[in-house]
Amino acid sequence: MFTQEEISKYEYYETLSFVEIRYRTSLNFIPSSDDFLKAIPHISSRDKWEFKVLSEYEETVYSTHSDVGQMDELTEIEVYIDTPVSLKFYITKNNENAYLSIYKIDKFNEYLQGLPLMIFLNEFNSILSSKLIFECINDTIQSISTSSIAFISENEQLELPGVQDRLNRLKKCAGSIHWGTFHVNILPEDLYLSEDSSPIAHTLCSACGALLCMYLFDYISLTSSQLHLKIDGFKSLNYTFDVTKLSNFIMDHKTLNRYYETYEWILSGGYVSDKYSIARNIISINLHPSSIALSSNIIDSIRSNFRIYEKDNVQQYIQLRNEISNLLIDLQSKINEIVEGYANDFKNNLLVLISFFASVIVFGVISKDSPFVYFSNQVIILSWAFLLISYLYLRYSKREFSKKKGFLLQTI
Numbered sequence: 001m002f003t004q005e006e007i008s009k010y011e012y013y014e015t016l017s018f019v020e021i022r023y024r025t026s027l028n029f030i031p032s033s034d035d036f037l038k039a040i041p042h043i044s045s046r047d048k049w050e051f052k053v054l055s056e057y058e059e060t061v062y063s064t065h066s067d068v069g070q071m072d073e074l075t076e077i078e079v080y081i082d083t084p085v086s087l088k089f090y091i092t093k094n095n096e097n098a099y100l101s102i103y104k105i106d107k108f109n110e111y112l113q114g115l116p117l118m119i120f121l122n123e124f125n126s127i128l129s130s131k132l133i134f135e136c137i138n139d140t141i142q143s144i145s146t147s148s149i150a151f152i153s154e155n156e157q158l159e160l161p162g163v164q165d166r167l168n169r170l171k172k173c174a175g176s177i178h179w180g181t182f183h184v185n186i187l188p189e190d191l192y193l194s195e196d197s198s199p200i201a202h203t204l205c206s207a208c209g210a211l212l213c214m215y216l217f218d219y220i221s222l223t224s225s226q227l228h229l230k231i232d233g234f235k236s237l238n239y240t241f242d243v244t245k246l247s248n249f250i251m252d253h254k255t256l257n258r259y260y261e262t263y264e265w266i267l268s269g270g271y272v273s274d275k276y277s278i279a280r281n282i283i284s285i286n287l288h289p290s291s292i293a294l295s296s297n298i299i300d301s302i303r304s305n306f307r308i309y310e311k312d313n314v315q316q317y318i319q320l321r322n323e324i325s326n327l328l329i330d331l332q333s334k335i336n337e338i339v340e341g342y343a344n345d346f347k348n349n350l351l352v353l354i355s356f357f358a359s360v361i362v363f364g365v366i367s368k369d370s371p372f373v374y375f376s377n378q379v380i381i382l383s384w385a386f387l388l389i390s391y392l393y394l395r396y397s398k399r400e401f402s403k404k405k406g407f408l409l410q411t412i
Contacts, residue, residue, distance in 0.1 A: 014107045016100070016123055019091040027081045030074045040089075041103070044137050044154075046096040053077050054086040061085075098131050102151070105139045109200045116224045117210055117243035118182065124149075124191075124207075125184040131160040144201050147189045151200055163189055169267055173215055176276040182222040188212045192260050196253045209251030210243070212259040213292060216266075216283065229292075233284030239292055255294045262299055278305050 011022040031039070036051075043049050043066070053062040062077045077085075093101050102108045112120065124132075131148045135156075143152040148162045163169070169187060191208035193201050210227060214220045219230035227241045227249070242248045262283070266275045282302045286294055 012104065012107050013111070014102070014104055015111050016127065017093055019089075019093070019103050021089040023087040024084070025087065026084055027077070030078050030081065032074075036074065042137060043091060044101045044135070046094045046099065047101055048092045048094070050090045050092075052088040052090070053080070054088060055080070056084045056086075058086070095127060095132075098129070099133050099135050100127070102134050102136045103138055105136050105141055105151070105200060109203055112200075112203050113206075113245065113247040115246050117207070117227060117246055117249060118222050118224050120207055120246050121184050121186060121211070121222075125186045128186060128190060130162045133158065133160070141200075142198065144193060144198065144204075146192055146204065149190055149204070163187055172267055172272045176273055177215065177217075178219045179214075180219075180221045182220070186211070188215055188260060188263055192256075194257070203246065205253060205256055206246055206249050206251065209256050209259070210241075210246075210249045212256070212263055213239075215263055216259060216279065218280065231280055231284050231287070233280040233282070235284040235287075237284055237287055237289055252293060255292070258294045258298060262302060265299060265302065274309065275306065278302060278309060281305070 011020075011024075013020045040049070040051075048066050050063070050065040052060050055061050061080065062074065091101075091103065115123070128148065132150075134149070134151045135154055136151065137154050140153045141151060143150065143156060143158060145151070145158060145160060148160055150158050150160055152158050166185065166187060170185060188208055188211045191204045191211060193204055193208070196202050196205050213229050214222070214227075217229045217231040219228075219232075221228040222243070225242065225244045227243045229239045229241075231237050262279050266272060266279055279302050282298050282305060283294075286296065286298050
């Protein structure tokens with residue numbers, strides 16, 4: 001159909017969702033439909049393809065696709081022999097059972113490296129649910145895998161554990177990171193590889209390094225062109241990176257492993273906010289103002305500082321518990337004094353009334369007259385006056401008791 005020399009001049013572009021191949025050539029002959037179908041490269045059964053012949057003015061002069069039951073002969077394009085045309089072969093990828101095809105791993109990797117960091121994260125965030133397996137259809141590769149993403153050869157079997165507690169881990173991080181307007185559900189373990197063993201692994205490590213910084217630093221601002229990071233620890237440091245291409249973000253693998261070890265330790269359990277604070281303190285004093293590289297292992301220092309922090313917290317807890325115990329004992333003593341004072345006031349008041357009436361009765365008994373003679377109108381009025389004064393004093397004492405009780409409750 002066209003010479004081998006012309007085939008080498010094809011344009012190839014592959015993304016997460018499609019492959020587009022274009023040949024700009026002059027036709028030497030027109031093959032039969034059977035020969036054409038035999039010349040089509042191996043396409044996964046989950047994907048669809050379409051073939052077009054375009055004139056030099058980009059007009060479609062012939063078109064066929066994978067859903068056609070019986071392909072028509074190509075005789076209608078015979079008039080374009082020895083005429084400049086474009087041959088366009090288009091593959092539409094379909095995500096089926098978390099499997100996605102790759103037809104040329106090197107071209108696909110070039111596409112990923114050329115993406116802005118923000119687009120890369122958004123793309124993977126949109127297609128990754130629990131796991132994602134990239135199956136290389138025409139290339140044989142050494143398989144690599146993270147917790148939830150794998151690159152394998154065709155028909156190779158691989159089980160991925162996935163991130164089982166994704167929502168819980170996202171929730172733990174949420175209160176300690178200021179994301180700004182950008183946010184994704186993808187986690188560093190989705191992209192983390194312990195070894196940088198191939199070009200595609202290097203691409204994942206670049207994205208993972210940027211994502212780890214976003215999960216470990218305090219403030220993040222990500223646009224299509226720049227990544228701003230700020231960490232507030234013992235030192236406050238700011239960094240700005242050009243991320244118009246993912247390949248622009250470079251992190252050595254030792255630093256990547258150190259950041260990831262710190263990230264895993266923070267989310268391993270316990271008080272996440274306290275762990276974040278201590279980790280940021282240690283990270284900040286080990287960073288250079290112009291670089292996010294870590295020249296030494298920091299996890300031992302972080303763990304040591306956290307143990308000291310826990311010990312101090314235990315001592316503070318014991319001290320606080322003793323202070324609260326003393327406060328409660330003192331409070332109980334004051335309450336007892338108030339209750340005892342109120343009871344004494346009531347008893348004294350009652351004693352005065354009883355003494356008054358007893359004196360009147362005793363005086364009447366020892367005299368010759370009837371005791372009731374001494375309960376004159378004046379005595380009755382005086383008695384009512386005593387009762388009224390006693391009642392008012394009782395109310396006053398009760399009100400004072402309530403005030404003291406309320407004051408003590410407010411101090412607890």
